[in-house]
Amino acid sequence: MPISDVTTVLRQYFGYESLYPYQEEIIRALTDGEDVLGVIATGGGKSLCYQIPALISGGMTVVISPLIALMKDQVDTLRECGVPAACITSLQDYRERRETEEAIYHGDLRILYVSPERAVKTEFFSLLKKAHVTLIAVDEAHCISQWGHEFRPEYREISRLIREFSHAPVVALTATATPAVQNDIIAQLHLRHPHRVTGSFYRKNLRYEVRPKKDTKGAILSYLRNHQGQAGIIYCLSRKGVEELSNTLRRTGIRALPYHAGLTRKAREEAQEAFVRDRVQVIVATVAFGMGIDKPDVRFVIHHDLPRSPEHYYQETGRAGRDGDPADCILFYSAGDLHRHAFFIQQESSVARQRAEYTKLEEMATYCEEHRCRQAMILQYFGEETPVGGCGTCDICRSPRERFDGTAVAQMAITCVRDLTVPCGSSHLIDLLRGANTKKIREMGQKETPGYGAGKAYSKDEWRSFIRELIRLGYLERESGVYPVLTVGETGRELLAAGETVEGVFLTRMKKTPNIRQEKPTDPLFIRLKTLRREIADREGIAPYMIFSDVTLREMVNSRPLTDAAFLAIRGVGATKLNRFGPEFMAALIPTEKEGDNSAAETLRLYRAGCTMAEIAEKRSLTPDICGAHLAEAIENGENVEIDDLISPHRQAAIREAVAQEGTHDLRRLKTVLGERFTYTDIRLTCAVDRQNNPK
Numbered sequence: 259m260p261i262s263d264v265t266t267v268l269r270q271y272f273g274y275e276s277l278y279p280y281q282e283e284i285i286r287a288l289t290d291g292e293d294v295l296g297v298i299a300t301g302g303g304k305s306l307c308y309q310i311p312a313l314i315s316g317g318m319t320v321v322i323s324p325l326i327a328l329m330k331d332q333v334d335t336l337r338e339c340g341v342p343a344a345c346i347t348s349l350q351d352y353r354e355r356r357e358t359e360e361a362i363y364h365g366d367l368r369i370l371y372v373s374p375e376r377a378v379k380t381e382f383f384s385l386l387k388k389a390h391v392t393l394i395a396v397d398e399a400h401c402i403s404q405w406g407h408e409f410r411p412e413y414r415e416i417s418r419l420i421r422e423f424s425h426a427p428v429v430a431l432t433a434t435a436t437p438a439v440q441n442d443i444i445a446q447l448h449l450r451h452p453h454r455v456t457g458s459f460y461r462k463n464l465r466y467e468v469r470p471k472k473d474t475k476g477a478i479l480s481y482l483r484n485h486q487g488q489a490g491i492i493y494c495l496s497r498k499g500v501e502e503l504s505n506t507l508r509r510t511g512i513r514a515l516p517y518h519a520g521l522t523r524k525a526r527e528e529a530q531e532a533f534v535r536d537r538v539q540v541i542v543a544t545v546a547f548g549m550g551i552d553k554p555d556v557r558f559v560i561h562h563d564l565p566r567s568p569e570h571y572y573q574e575t576g577r578a579g580r581d582g583d584p585a586d587c588i589l590f591y592s593a594g595d596l597h598r599h600a601f602f603i604q605q606e607s608s609v610a611r612q613r614a615e616y617t618k619l620e621e622m623a624t625y626c627e628e629h630r631c632r633q634a635m636i637l638q639y640f641g642e643e644t645p646v647g648g649c650g651t652c653d654i655c656r657s658p659r660e661r662f663d664g665t666a667v668a669q670m671a672i673t674c675v676r677d678l679t680v681p682c683g684s685s686h687l688i689d690l691l692r693g694a695n696t697k698k699i700r701e702m703g704q705k706e707t708p709g710y711g712a713g714k715a716y717s718k719d720e721w722r723s724f725i726r727e728l729i730r731l732g733y734l735e736r737e738s739g740v741y742p743v744l745t746v747g748e749t750g751r752e753l754l755a756a757g758e759t760v761e762g763v764f765l766t767r768m769k770k771t772p773n774i775r776q777e778k779p780t781d782p783l784f785i786r787l788k789t790l791r792r793e794i795a796d797r798e799g800i801a802p803y804m805i806f807s808d809v810t811l812r813e814m815v816n817s818r819p820l821t822d823a824a825f826l827a828i829r830g831v832g833a834t835k836l837n838r839f840g841p842e843f844m845a846a847l848i849p850t851e852k853e854g855d856n857s858a859a860e861t862l863r864l865y866r867a868g869c870t871m872a873e874i875a876e877k878r879s880l881t882p883d884i885c886g887a888h889l890a891e892a893i894e895n896g897e898n899v900e901i902d903d904l905i906s907p908h909r910q911a912a913i914r915e916a917v918a919q920e921g922t923h924d925l926r927r928l929k930t931v932l933g934e935r936f937t938y939t940d941i942r943l944t945c946a947v948d949r950q951n952n953p954k
Contacts, residue, residue: 300576317392674709886939
């Protein structure tokens with residue numbers, strides 16, 4: 259396969275000039291007929307690895323994907339790029355299903371997405387036999403392994419499809435797979451001497467941080483106030499936690515919605531759609547949310563509670579910064595989270611599964627409590643070499659701890675563990691060392707223990723840190739299980755015998771939280787392009803990022819392309835998008851007399867000053883639709899905007915009736931129902947007021 263073919267396809271459809279090295283390696287292997295296992299970080303371009311071979315092959319690629327919402331988003335994105343793609347899901351009506359089947363029969367599709375459940379049905383096999391299948395792609399392939407973090411038994415059946423179409427090469431793709439999980443994927447899918455490609459797990463643009471779980475809601479509110487207008491996800495362990503936090507955020511004026519398995523399917527779909535279309539700033543969710551989104555401009559992922567494994571944590575934080583711009587990953591941690599997870603693990607029926615889960619949970623505790631570069635610990639877990647000198651962006655690298663001679667600390671802890679007649683865990687040992695007067699200590703008569711109160715100069719958090727470090731260095735050992743007890747390790751016995759020197763980490767030398775990063779004021783032209791993007795997205799019934807990413811918009815701001823050739827040179831602009839969106843964006847890039855005033859706030863100011871929409875549009879050299887989008891944005895940001903002068907009450911009532919009848923705020927669908935008498939601005943503003951009055 260000539261590399262020129264790949265470059266042509268890449269440029270024409272996706273607007274990129276070059277591939278990452280591992281993408282090229284995977285594409286070459288697949289076009290040579292080899293099976294491939296690809297482990298590539300979230301945001302690293304896994305989809306292109308099968309999309310480009312699909313466009314080159316002349317046949318049809320079958321993509322097995324776990325979530326309907328994710329399939330739909332990817333199909334919509336591909337179609338916006340001019341790629342013939344479709345999906346078959348349980349939500350389609352007869353007409354949509356029939357159109358897709360006809361496209362398969364006539365060889366008009368290049369990429370077909372299906373769920374694992376549908377992929378193994380006999381009738382689906384019959385349908386595929388009428389097509390020229392040239393490639394099978396298994397996305398989120400870690401779901402096939404019981405040692406992975408999102409095991410789905412139905413994935414085990416995919417091997418039937420692979421056997422049925424054995425002439426087609428197979429690519430299994432995942433963002434999170436340890437070596438053991440990788441081997442299990444190969445075995446379960448029966449991959450034939452697969453070419454293994456492992457991209458780096460290192461996400462340079464992600465800024466990892468662990469904070470103590472103290473006034474967590476207050477800390478989250480403070481963070482959001484300093485990052486207004488940025489999209490993000492907040493994960494909570496329980497449905498109750500999701501509801502409480504999302505309600506708190508809405509009461510303070512933050513556009514937030516809950517997402518968890520206890521909501522109706524319709525409510526979850528509406529919340530997800532509102533998020534990907536930039537109608538809400540924050541989704542507060544359980545782990546039920548995430549796999550179904552492909553939103554590239556998520557600027558933060560906050561974990562209110564501890565994830566149960568490094569795979570879960572890496573997968574969830576990987577949803578931040580997929581566009582390559584900086585993003586924050588903040589985890590609030592307390593030891594109490596460990597006990598809650600341990601309780602759930604204990605419910606597992608398989609002892610082997612329990613042990614595996616305890617090991618993963620212990621790795622998460624290590625990540626939170628040790629004072630090494632966060633990125634380095636993540637990379638080490640997945641078997642990758644760590645960056646020399648650390649990442650430079652995580653909280654540990656930004657505020658390094660001061661190392662000190664910890665011999666006395668080590669001796670206190672080791673001696674106390676050695677002298678106990680009944681083994682104990684970390685929490686009880688810390689109570690003993692700090693001289694606590696707990697019921698358990700009184701009942702066991704342990705106030706006379708030689709080490710009792712010897713370490714009261716240090717806080718609980720400091721002792722937790724010291725014990726973690728002593729375990730890592732081998733001075734103490736901890737058994738696995740729900741209530742792991744401590745014993746003295748071989749190195750610890752040597753220390754007591756020889757009195758050798760040991761170093762620890764002194765936690766209190768660092769600031770409690772790193773300095774808050776203030777966001778730079780956003781370029782008004784960038785705001786103008788984002789507003790235009792949203793106006794077009796609402797009109798077309800798609801998510802804004804499917805038109806152009808923030809990265810692409812920023813490049814437009816920097817280079818100001820005003821010709822087709824210059825616009826096509828922007829990364830992320832292909833031929834199809836140039837034809838569809840180029841004229842409107844190039845018109846918006848033409849400088850105005852008062853470019854510094856171009857914002858929703860300026861449109862709102864003029865409107866409140868008594869200007870009509872036509873007058874505002876003329877003053878600002880914008881279209882009335884863009885000005886309407888500005889006012890809708892102001893309304894959704896909490897501004898009180900009276901729209902009766904723009905849209906009569908009876909017209910608003912008609913729009914609300916259509917919303918109730920259709921059960922959606924999708925502008926294109928509502929416009930079709932309401933007809934030409936209503937403009938997109940009429941519908942957009944009425945819906946914005948309704949969403950402000952009723953966020954759910």
